[in-house]
Amino acid sequence: MPVKRATRTQHRRHEEAADWLLRQSGTALDPTEQAAFETWLEHDPENRRVYEVARRLMGEASAAIRSDPMLQASDRSPHSMAKPLLGCLLALAIAGAAFMLMDGPMRFRADAIAGVGELPVVTLADGSRVQLNASSAIAFDETDDHRTVRLLRGEALFEVARDPMRPFVVEVGDLRVTALGTAFDVRLGTDATDVVVTQHAVRIDFADDQHPSLRVTEGERAVIDERTGRSEIAESDTALALAWTRGQLVLDNTPLSQVVTEMNRHFSGRIVVLSQELAQRRVSGTMTISDTQAALNFVERALGVSTNRIGPVIVIRN
Structure with missing residues (x-):
């Protein structure tokens, strides 16, 4: 259940940030709206982070549109509103297309993204290392009592820094993979999630109460069907499973x-x-x-x- 609640919260935050961006496009907020906006920003540090990511992405596209002489040359006489309106619609369409081309929806959510053909290694604040497969993305959150990484797309290899006081959890879909002092690989596929353990063990918990937790140990691979929740654990050649890192x-x-x-x-x-x-x-x-x-x-x-x-x-x- 916690995974589903977190996902709904993330989606709501993204929608709210987009809504505030749209309200501020072209006209300033009135005093009441401005106060509400500032309250929303201060309510949660994550609100400000998500808003700034969206503003930066849309700002780059908007700046390019504003500098286009063809758009600036629209007839602004009171008797001809068609051209300015068309220009605004075109600007919005271009901004939206640019947002999609820059992988905006994913950048809205992610803290680290691997581009096409890239295999970057990300070092988290606690010293844990995450190697991303190409075209993969993660978001992460660390507090005094937990460390959480969300695998949003693709595949990642995790090498977890020891910290008995703060569990290290990878959320992928409706699954929670908790490190038990370990290194492991997680792949989010179209129909299934794969977890391969290269050191020690992990515990996999389901969002619902219909499936028991799974323990996967070194040299094993768990495959969980996203649609049915059915799982299978078998031996795995970890060198072959991690061939993608090479x-x-x-x-x-x-x-x-x-x-x-x-x-x-x-x-x-x-x-x-x-x-x-x-x-x-x-x-x-x-x-x-x-x-x-x-x-x-x-x-x-x-x-x-x-x-x-x-x-x-x-x-x-x-």
């Missing part, structure tokens, strides 16, 4: 659809599979995931398929 991907009878999902983390365009039947074909072996062309060559040889590039899109077909 720019590699180890495949064992893996569907092509899953391979393409990983490839897209490292490609600035989009890789698509032409048919569902082809997407379900299985691949085994080791590929260099950090090199898109090398990865495509591997898939072509392994499955006897062809690839075609159309601008920023690569199509895989029989």
Whole structure:
């Protein structure tokens, strides 16, 4: 339950920050609104942080729009309101598009983001280290009595600094992964969450009361189905599971659809599979995931398929 409450709180905060930004676009707040806005900012330090992130992102786009001479040249006579209105609508559309292109919605929520093809290492205030897979994102919060990281997208390897007085918890979807003096990898997939423990152990708790907690120890892997909550724990080769940290991907009878999902983390365009039947074909072996062309060559040889590039899109077909 705590995970769901936290998620609703985060969403409400983002909506409130966006609402205050819209209220201030073009006109100043009246004294009553200004007082309410300042009260909202002071209510929670996180309110101010989220608002500043959104303001910075939208401000960059708005500054570019204001400097555009074509938009500034609109006829502002009282008899012609169509052009200024059209200019405002165009400005809003451009700002919205820029916000999406800059990954604004995720930057709104995240404290650290890995770009396409990046594998950055983030050191938290407590000394814990987090290595992000490409196109992954996290948010983190530390207080005197807890350390919480939210995996918002992708995959991350956690090396936890010892602090018996403050539990280290990774929230991913409706799951809470608590470190028991450990190092572990968490991957948020489309249909399932994977947790691989490389040192010591973790405890996995569910948001509802229908599933018991899981204990996963060193050398084990837990796979939890997001839809049903069903889980499976099995032995895992941790060196192979963490091959992504070396720019590699180890495949064992893996569907092509899953391979393409990983490839897209490292490609600035989009890789698509032409048919569902082809997407379900299985691949085994080791590929260099950090090199898109090398990865495509591997898939072509392994499955006897062809690839075609159309601008920023690569199509895989029989």
